[in-house]
Amino acid sequence: xxxxxxxxxxxxxxxxxxxxxxxxxxxxxxxxxxxxxxxxxxxxxxxxxxxxxxxxxxxxxxxxxxxxxxxxxxxxxxxxxxxxxxxxxxxxxxxxxxxxxxxxxxxxxxxxxxxxxxxxxxxxxxxxxxxxxxxxxxxxxxxxxxxxxxxxxxxxxxxxxxxxxxxxxxxxxxxxxxxxxxxxxxxxxxxxxxxxxxxxxxxxxxxxxxxxxxxxxxxxxxxxxxxxxxxxxxxxxxxxxxxxxxxxxxxxxxxxxxxxxxxxxxxxxxxxxxxxxxxxxxxxxxxxxxxxxxxxxxxxxxxxxxxxxxx
Amino acid sequence: xxxxxxxxxxxxxxxxxxxxxxxxxxxxxxxxxxxxxxxxxxxxxxxxxxxxxxxxxxxxxxxxxxxxxxxxxxxxxxxxxxxxxxxxxxxxxxxxxxxxxxxxxxxxxxxxxxxxxxxxxxxxxxxxxxxxxxxxxxxxxxxxxxxxxxxxxxxxxxxxxxxxxxxxxxxxxxxxxxxxxxxxxxxxxxxxxxxxxxxxxxxxxxxxxxxxxxxxxxxxxxxxxxxxxxxxxxxxxxxxxxxxxxxxxxxxxxxxxxxxxxxxxxxxxxxxxxxxxxxxxxxxxxxxxxxxxxxxxxxxxxxxxxxxxxx
Numbered sequence: 001x002x003x004x005x006x007x008x009x010x011x012x013x014x015x016x017x018x019x020x021x022x023x024x025x026x027x028x029x030x031x032x033x034x035x036x037x038x039x040x041x042x043x044x045x046x047x048x049x050x051x052x053x054x055x056x057x058x059x060x061x062x063x064x065x066x067x068x069x070x071x072x073x074x075x076x077x078x079x080x081x082x083x084x085x086x087x088x089x090x091x092x093x094x095x096x097x098x099x100x101x102x103x104x105x106x107x108x109x110x111x112x113x114x115x116x117x118x119x120x121x122x123x124x125x126x127x128x129x130x131x132x133x134x135x136x137x138x139x140x141x142x143x144x145x146x147x148x149x150x151x152x153x154x155x156x157x158x159x160x161x162x163x164x165x166x167x168x169x170x171x172x173x174x175x176x177x178x179x180x181x182x183x184x185x186x187x188x189x190x191x192x193x194x195x196x197x198x199x200x201x202x203x204x205x206x207x208x209x210x211x212x213x214x215x216x217x218x219x220x221x222x223x224x225x226x227x228x229x230x231x232x233x234x235x236x237x238x239x240x241x242x243x244x245x246x247x248x249x250x251x252x253x254x255x256x257x258x259x260x261x262x263x264x265x266x267x268x269x270x271x272x273x274x275x276x277x278x279x280x281x282x283x284x285x286x287x288x289x290x291x292x293x294x295x296x297x298x299x300x301x302x303x304x305x306x307x308x309x310x311x
Numbered sequence: 312x313x314x315x316x317x318x319x320x321x322x323x324x325x326x327x328x329x330x331x332x333x334x335x336x337x338x339x340x341x342x343x344x345x346x347x348x349x350x351x352x353x354x355x356x357x358x359x360x361x362x363x364x365x366x367x368x369x370x371x372x373x374x375x376x377x378x379x380x381x382x383x384x385x386x387x388x389x390x391x392x393x394x395x396x397x398x399x400x401x402x403x404x405x406x407x408x409x410x411x412x413x414x415x416x417x418x419x420x421x422x423x424x425x426x427x428x429x430x431x432x433x434x435x436x437x438x439x440x441x442x443x444x445x446x447x448x449x450x451x452x453x454x455x456x457x458x459x460x461x462x463x464x465x466x467x468x469x470x471x472x473x474x475x476x477x478x479x480x481x482x483x484x485x486x487x488x489x490x491x492x493x494x495x496x497x498x499x500x501x502x503x504x505x506x507x508x509x510x511x512x513x514x515x516x517x518x519x520x521x522x523x524x525x526x527x528x529x530x531x532x533x534x535x536x537x538x539x540x541x542x543x544x545x546x547x548x549x550x551x552x553x554x555x556x557x558x559x560x561x562x563x564x565x566x567x568x569x570x571x572x573x574x575x576x577x578x579x580x581x582x583x584x585x586x587x588x589x590x591x592x593x594x595x596x597x598x599x600x601x602x603x604x605x606x607x608x609x610x611x612x613x614x615x616x617x618x619x620x621x622x
């Protein structure tokens with residue numbers, strides 16, 4: 001058995017996970033980011049004891065603990081080099097956790113954890129597997145031969161910051177034209193809002209009103225209702241997503257690319273046109289092709305992924 | 312000792328190479344592409360015997376033969392799946408060569424060979440090494456832990472066909488906005504010609520006249536002479552190159568990126584602004600940074616690279 005801890009900006013979620021990636025028990029407490037980090041670590045340890053007891057086990061039944069954390073992590077030492085969300089800088093997270101619970105601990109970037117979890121549960125032992133998450137940003141994690149690919153320095157797989165439009169929209173990272181600035185859920189919201197301004201009669205206004213705000217579903221829902229302006233937004237957005245996936249595929253040729261994040265719940269509405277675009281525009285025309293699927297893990301992906309990294 | 316054979320559209324070049332990547336003897340014959348492929352293979356075998364004799368050796372002194380070939384190669388079987396330049400389709404190149412010379416044979420894509428050669432001679436044992444060649448196209452090869460990274464299907468590392476400008480200029484591959492359509496030497500020639508039309512008084516016209524044609528040096532030379540229009544071309548071109556390198560780095564984080572091809576002879580004129588751009592725009596701000604250098608192997612890179620793949 002393994003413990004997975006998903007240390008997020010809002011909540012700390014933890015659970016007991018078996019070797020097949022099945023969640024046996026789980027719990028969560030608020031992170032209360034901003035308080036002394038050592039307090040957060042104490043809550044992580046407390047939660048670990050609770051979820052272990054919840055499924056009738058003891059700490060001696062646990063082989064290892066995995067912690068997923070946003071930011072830049074030194075995977076070898078378990079040090080959080082920098083995390084904006086949890087306000088950590090050069091914090092020895094694995095070491096501090098081990099002072100409270102003496103078990104092997106692995107700390108990894110949340111995107112790497114998510115990729116490992118998805119690979120474990122839905123990867124079918126693929127030789128290479130990439131998870132691309134369309135959320136607030138565009139995150140990604142690459143698993144090659146069952147291991148997270150990290151580059152020589154641990155900072156690899158930031159596909160959201162590939163250039164998609166040289167000289168284009170400013171990204172939060174400070175560079176212009178990143179894939180993330182066009183293909184994230186936040187980008188889709190911006191694109192939707194722009195189109196709504198241009199088309200005051202569009203059905204998108206009604207949809208947004210109904211949901212109380214513009215979100216990543218607004219254009220998709222209005223397009224399903226036959227709204228032409230919304231369809232334009234959806235088509236352009238899918239093109240941005242697909243164009244970046246072609247880049248990833250031409251570069252990496254992973255056996256499977258799984259697409260996650262809220263937008264991926266559009267399912268075949270999103271995947272089918274992406275596959276068609278990638279099929280027609282990918283450079284590889286003679287060898288086997290990458291399989292493009294939707295990610296399967298939903299709410300518990302963070303916990304399962306963190307546990308997967310510890311396995 | 313190893314044999315490296317660089318099978319190009321114009322010439323077949325071959326040589327004897329030692330384990331450190333030093334070329335001991337070499338020779339070349341015209342490819343005469345279009346004749347029966349088996350004739351080309353016979354010439355390759357003949358050349359192998361010649362270069363071996365040239366350095367006072369016999370075939371029994373040769374451990375293995377590497378063949379570099381443009382196109383899509385099945386590295387496992389040594390079959391050329393498709394090569395446009397040499398007019399081959401599903402041709403069992405390794406097998407046919409072995410009928411004439413009974414030695415272990417490896418066939419690989421020319422870009423992979425070039426990367427392995429460069430890695431062997433100038434890689435210093437880096438954990439990960441990428442060669443990016445700015446030539447007719449933008450080619451690249453990635454070496455991870457001393458082995459060419461090929462993806463699950465053998466078609467990886469086509470960084471020239473990452474999207475750099477979504478919806479931008481049409482690439483020879485049929486997709487719009489590929490890095491190659493902006494950062495290859497051919498793209499630079501197009502960009503130079505466009506600027507020359509717009510600026511009939513530019514010094515670029517004089518430079519082009521002197522060299523008999525517009526080429527990849529025209530704008531660089533005119534810019535050195537203080538020509539403002541040429542400087543604009545150079546600045547924009549370097550930005551395109553650097554923007555793609557940021558993509559590669561954010562995705563792969565190789566320890567070293569070496570830039571090859573004719574344009575790389577500009578040396579620090581090219582490398583310095585690229586490094587500055589990548590330093591300021593790369594997503595990784597907290598971990599060690601990729602080292603960006605010029606490729607060292609020049610004319611014999613194809614032979615040495617092919618031999619390196621056979622090692």
